[in-house]
Amino acid sequence: xxxxxxxxxxxxxxxxxxxxxxxxxxxxxxxxxxxxxxxxxxxxxxxxxxxxxxxxxxxxxxxxxxxxxxxxxxxxxxxxxxxxxxxxxxxxxxxxxxxxxxxxxxxxxxxxxxxxxxxxxxxxx
Amino acid sequence: xxxxxxxxxxxxxxxxxxxxxxxxxxxxxxxxxxxxxxxxxxxxxxxxxxxxxxxxxxxxxxxxxxxxxxxxxxxxxxxxxxxxxxxxxxxxxxxxxxxxxxxxxxxxxxxxxxxxxxxxxxxxxxxxxxxxxxxxxxxxxxxxxxxxxxxxxxxxxxxxxxxxxxxxxxxxxxxxxxxxxxxxxxxxxxxxxxxxxxxxxxxxxxxxxxxxxxxxxxxxxxxxxxxxxxxxxxxxxxxxxxxxxxxxxxxxxxxxxxxxxxxxxxxxxxxxxxxxxxxxxxxxxxxxxxxxxxxxxxxxxxxxxxxxxxxxxxxxxxxxxxxxxxxxxxxxxxxxxxxxxxxxxxxxxxxxxxxxxxxxxxxxxxxxxxxxxxxxxxxxxxxxxxxxxxxxxxxxxxxxxxxxxxxxxxxxxxxxxxxxxxxxxxxxxxxxxxxxxxxxxxxxxxxxxxxxxxxxxxxxxxxxxxxxxxxxxxxxxxxxxxxxxxxxxxxxxxxxx
Numbered sequence: 001x002x003x004x005x006x007x008x009x010x011x012x013x014x015x016x017x018x019x020x021x022x023x024x025x026x027x028x029x030x031x032x033x034x035x036x037x038x039x040x041x042x043x044x045x046x047x048x049x050x051x052x053x054x055x056x057x058x059x060x061x062x063x064x065x066x067x068x069x070x071x072x073x074x075x076x077x078x079x080x081x082x083x084x085x086x087x088x089x090x091x092x093x094x095x096x097x098x099x100x101x102x103x104x105x106x107x108x109x110x111x112x113x114x115x116x117x118x119x120x121x122x123x124x125x
Numbered sequence: 126x127x128x129x130x131x132x133x134x135x136x137x138x139x140x141x142x143x144x145x146x147x148x149x150x151x152x153x154x155x156x157x158x159x160x161x162x163x164x165x166x167x168x169x170x171x172x173x174x175x176x177x178x179x180x181x182x183x184x185x186x187x188x189x190x191x192x193x194x195x196x197x198x199x200x201x202x203x204x205x206x207x208x209x210x211x212x213x214x215x216x217x218x219x220x221x222x223x224x225x226x227x228x229x230x231x232x233x234x235x236x237x238x239x240x241x242x243x244x245x246x247x248x249x250x251x252x253x254x255x256x257x258x259x260x261x262x263x264x265x266x267x268x269x270x271x272x273x274x275x276x277x278x279x280x281x282x283x284x285x286x287x288x289x290x291x292x293x294x295x296x297x298x299x300x301x302x303x304x305x306x307x308x309x310x311x312x313x314x315x316x317x318x319x320x321x322x323x324x325x326x327x328x329x330x331x332x333x334x335x336x337x338x339x340x341x342x343x344x345x346x347x348x349x350x351x352x353x354x355x356x357x358x359x360x361x362x363x364x365x366x367x368x369x370x371x372x373x374x375x376x377x378x379x380x381x382x383x384x385x386x387x388x389x390x391x392x393x394x395x396x397x398x399x400x401x402x403x404x405x406x407x408x409x410x411x412x413x414x415x416x417x418x419x420x421x422x423x424x425x426x427x428x429x430x431x432x433x434x435x436x437x438x439x440x441x442x443x444x445x446x447x448x449x450x451x452x453x454x455x456x457x458x459x460x461x462x463x464x465x466x467x468x469x470x471x472x473x474x475x476x477x478x479x480x481x482x483x484x485x486x487x488x489x490x491x492x493x494x495x496x497x498x499x500x501x502x503x504x505x506x507x508x509x510x511x512x513x514x515x516x517x518x519x520x521x522x523x524x525x526x527x528x529x530x531x532x533x534x535x536x537x538x539x540x541x542x543x544x545x546x547x548x549x550x551x552x553x554x555x556x557x558x559x560x561x562x563x564x565x566x567x568x569x570x571x572x573x574x575x576x577x578x579x580x581x582x583x584x585x586x587x588x589x590x591x592x593x594x595x596x597x598x599x600x601x602x603x604x605x606x607x608x609x610x611x612x613x614x615x616x617x618x619x620x621x622x
Contacts, residue, residue: 009569010405012435016412023421054401056569082404083397105408109419 002120003044006030007037007064008052013105017050020109021116034064041068046075048119051099053081062097069098076100076119080107130156131246132173136166136192137181137208142231146179149235150242163187171199177245179229179238182209182216190219197224202252204245208233286358286379289365290330292372294319306358306379308350323348326360330375333364337372340364347382357386398565399450402580406443410436442577449581453564456588463506467616470503470510470535470542471496477514478533481522489528497536501615505593510613513589514544516582517609521548523576524568529606540620541595541612548608553601561599562587572604586611 004021008014009032018028029044031037033055041049049068053061065077077099100122101115133155135146143159150157158173160166163184170178170192178196182189193205207220210231217228226245229238280287286303290296296318304312309321319327325348333340343363350356359380367373413432416422424432455461478485478494485492503510521531529549536543551572553561560566565580567573590597593613601607 010409012409012439013412016409016416016432019416019422019424020419023419023423058398082401082408105404106411106415107408108411109415109421 001025001027002047003027003029004048004050004116005037005040005044005046006050007032007034007040007055007061008050009033009055010052013052017112020112024113026116034060037064038067041073041075047123048116049075049077050116051077051079053079053083065097065099076123078103078115078119080105130154131176131242132156132158133242134158134160134166134170134173134175134178134203136160136163136170136178136184136189138162138184139181142181146238149238153239155242163189163192166192167195170196170203174200175203176249177242178203178205179242180205180207180225182207182211182220190216190223193220193225194223202249202256204249206241206245284381286377288318288377288379289374290318290334290377291374292334293317294330294334297374303377303379306350306356306381323350326377329360329362330377333362333375334372337364337366341366347386349386354383354387354390356381357383395564402446402565403443406439406446409439410443413439442579446579446581449579449585452585453581453588456585456592461509463509465504465506467502468505468507468510469500470544470613471500473507473510474514474533474535474544477511477518478531480515481518484522485531488522488525490522490525491528491530493530493532495534500535501537501542501619503542503593503613504616505613509589509592513586513611514546516586517546517611520578520582521546521550521607523578524548524550524573524607526550537615538612540614542615543610543612546609546611547606549606552603552605552607554603558599558601 004026006014006017006021006028007030008017011032014030014032018030021028029040029046031040037051040046051061051065053059055061057063061079061081065079068075068077078101079097079099080103082105100119103111103115107115131154133150135143135150135157136159137143137146138161140161143161147157147159158169158175160169163186166178166180166184167187180189180192180196184192189207189209193207196203196205201224204226205224206227206229207216207225208229208231209216220228226248227241229241281300283300284302286306287298287300288296288303288307289298294317295315296312297314299312304310307322307326312318312321319330322330325346329344329346341364343361345359345361348358348360350358359382361378361380363376363378365373365376413436417424417429417432452461474494474496478492518531518533525531525548530547531549532545532547534545551568551570553568554570557566557568562583564584566583567578567580587597590611590613595611595613597609597611599607599609
């Protein structure tokens, strides 16, 4: 079964996301900051990364995604954030944000699972 | 023009002639004065203002030619005639050279004299009129020049840049501010200016020049001339049409809106942070509820209860945050309703510490509380002061270590009541210190994992202190603790002691 890394500084989000994913049969590893996240990804080689944007710093998620891509890690990344596009700050996947999917929180279990499935199929896992 | 009597001066050493001419002229309505010699003649002619003077050429004291010269020097508009019995070609030339109007041969008939003098008077009047007109014209020119220089002074003094480009794209007018904003050292007039302008501005001006029929109204555009909000200019282009409707040029006004853009950027950042902070607890709570509802998770009752409790807790923190934000907004808009009265600081501090009794006991924190005797009161809203110290002491407890100490001291310091709140807690890293009072700043490190907060507490503290013209200072060492000193002005009557 596919292994998913959840990297988010909100322990409640990590707990519920983990629980939902596990109930669908996925294996989950997690981290609460970008440095631990990087280590977990290096050590565990997950099939998919679910990554929050604002952790210790407001752009931690972007930097971690860039760092992973620089290291040649091509694992699909599903990025999610509570930043609202309605505030005029436009964030989406682009060259500066090398991710495969960008979602606004909260993400319902159905949407999450649907996106995870799609990305895993695309990634060939 | 109401004509005054023409004034004539007769200079002649021959008394009979003087009197004869005087009588004749007076009959013709002249105002006549006489002089019996050259010196007296010069004296009278230069101190009065005569229309015409009749000067005898041969006088014993002063020669008529010299008299003429001296009169002309001082009174160039007095029309002079030389009268002589011995006309010589040389003296005639000399007299004319010196500005005599004419030559009158003695003896002369009444008509001859009158005819000559009348011409002289007319000439003199025409000359005066022309001089007056000339002076008027010069004054107007001067006025115009002053007006032009005044306009230039005004335009040059404007903080806004002004640049006028003609239909050929040449700069025909600009002020120093325009050069500064556009980063140009110099722009000579009549020089093709378009190529020297920033791309966006050039395109905007070109639209007016190339298709004047399409662009007939003013257009403003914001130009980020330097990145990172260093220089943003709002350029407003207004077409200047010729009377026939064709384009004469474009007037460009350049307004520096850098500060405005910077504030706008900060506001956007703030709004985006607020929305993130508000959405995070909502997302977490929805996450808990969705996990409970998801049939696949198949949660046991205990986990379900724990999740619901967490959801309630997150929503409560959301509520606190919303209230804090509303308070900040009220403080910012200065619409907070205040009830100012004499506030006893020592009492408030004591009450506040007792609020945290349970947490203090749980963490086994030693409390060291002391206030100076007869501490002066401060004039303030009691709720706000309570809020201020609740936030400070709450942090000092929350971020303290197990078995640490909390020191609270209040004493008078000049015109202020100074309250010290010291903890032996997490402390701040150097880079965190300048962010301490910013909204949503929360120290995130290995020690602060389980500590909750909105990140608005210290921002509220700072706003309250500032609103009373007080000051807040702090010292902090990472891993050792933080000391705050809040100074609030004491009551005016108690300051002089």
